[in-house]
Amino acid sequence: MRLHNKVALVTGAASGFGEGIAQMFAREGARVALLDLNGEGAQRAAASIGGEAIGLSGDVSRGPDVEAAVARTVEAFGRFDILVNNAGVSHRNKPMLDVTEEEFDRVYAVNVKSIYLTAMAAVPRMRAQGGGVILNIGSTAGIRPRPGLTWYNGSKGAVNLLSRSMAVELAPDRIRVNALAPVAGDTPLLATFMGEDTPERRAAFVATIPLGRFSKPSDIAGACTYLASDEAEFITGVVLEVDGGRTI
Numbered sequence: 001m002r003l004h005n006k007v008a009l010v011t012g013a014a015s016g017f018g019e020g021i022a023q024m025f026a027r028e029g030a031r032v033a034l035l036d037l038n039g040e041g042a043q044r045a046a047a048s049i050g051g052e053a054i055g056l057s058g059d060v061s062r063g064p065d066v067e068a069a070v071a072r073t074v075e076a077f078g079r080f081d082i083l084v085n086n087a088g089v090s091h092r093n094k095p096m097l098d099v100t101e102e103e104f105d106r107v108y109a110v111n112v113k114s115i116y117l118t119a120m121a122a123v124p125r126m127r128a129q130g131g132g133v134i135l136n137i138g139s140t141a142g143i144r145p146r147p148g149l150t151w152y153n154g155s156k157g158a159v160n161l162l163s164r165s166m167a168v169e170l171a172p173d174r175i176r177v178n179a180l181a182p183v184a185g186d187t188p189l190l191a192t193f194m195g196e197d198t199p200e201r202r203a204a205f206v207a208t209i210p211l212g213r214f215s216k217p218s219d220i221a222g223a224c225t226y227l228a229s230d231e232a233e234f235i236t237g238v239v240l241e242v243d244g245g246r247t248i
Contacts, residue, residue: 001029002229007077009033009069009122011060011114012087014041016187017137020217021084021224022046026053028225030082033073035060037087060087061109063117070121080125082228085115085159086137093148093195104151111155115162123175131174133228136163137220138179138239144247148195156181160239167237176236178227183243185215210245 008025012018013034022032022045031052036042039057046055054076058065074080089110091103115136126132141149142156163179170177184193184205191197194205206212223242226232241247 001027002225002231003082004029006030006081006228007033007073007079008082008084008228009035009073009080010084010086011035011069011118014038014045014055016189017182017185017217017220018084018086019045020221021086022053023049024218024221024225025082025228026050028229031077033069033076035069035087060085060114060117061106063120066114066117067121070118070125074125079129080122080132081129082133082135083118083122084135084137084224084228085118087114088137088139088189090149090152090189090192092192093146095148096150099151107152107155108158111152112158112162115159119166123170123173126175127173132176134163134166134170134175134177135224135227136177136179138163138181140181140183140241140243140246143181143239143241146193149193163239164237171236176227176232178232178236179239180220180223180227181239181241181243181247182215182220183209183246185217185220187217190214208246209243210248213244215242215244 010022014036026049034042035056043055046053138159139156141153142160145153167177194201
């Protein structure tokens with residue numbers, strides 16, 4: 001098993017990509033903490049995995065919640081090896097000037113500030129044990145943006161670049177940092193990206209993806225598992241496009 005005896009914390013893990021990542025990590029031998037604003041959902045997802053998983057409730061945009069989640073993970077499993085910053089939100093697809101300040105602030109708090117907060121909590125613990133892995137879920141939106149999602153696109157561009165900068169700074173500590181850039185998946189955020197969920201909108205969206213389908217949680221989970229494993233011990237600072245060719 002590629003993650004045998006590793007301990008991971010996955011944010012936004014009650015559903016979608018995060019739940020899929022947590023499930024695959026567990027199958028590969030990791031002990032996993034699943035953090036989500038929907039605490040009941042995180043606990044349900046953890047229960048479906050079994051005894052080597054715990055569900056935690058918390059808001060990734062709040063420092064005390066993040067610190068408590070990291071501390072609880074270490075308390076439960078004794079160490080901290082892998083952090084997956086998966087939690088994310090978007091404003092609905094609409095003209096950039098129609099996005100409210102409140103919507104803008106929430107997007108950047110969840111998508112960008114959370115990476116600062118999790119780093120503050122996780123990096124000292126990783127340094128103390130001699131290394132670790134941080135995976136940040138960016139997006140193709142930060143590489144090849146779609147209209148109507150301008151502020152969301154900017155937040156994911158920040159995730160992609162932050163990951164590369166973190167990788168350079170943390171390399172001496174043997175902490176590898178990589179990002180993944182998924183194309184949209186059939187998750188609860190899909191309708192938000194499209195503006196409305198109709199067969200016509202779905203067909204138009206899929207038509208921009210050369211391999212002809214949305215991403216699946218298993219696509220993202222497989223890429224995360226590889227990057228978190230020792231097979232990728234010499235890979236840091238990449239933004240891996242898991243996109244069916246969307247950004248070509």
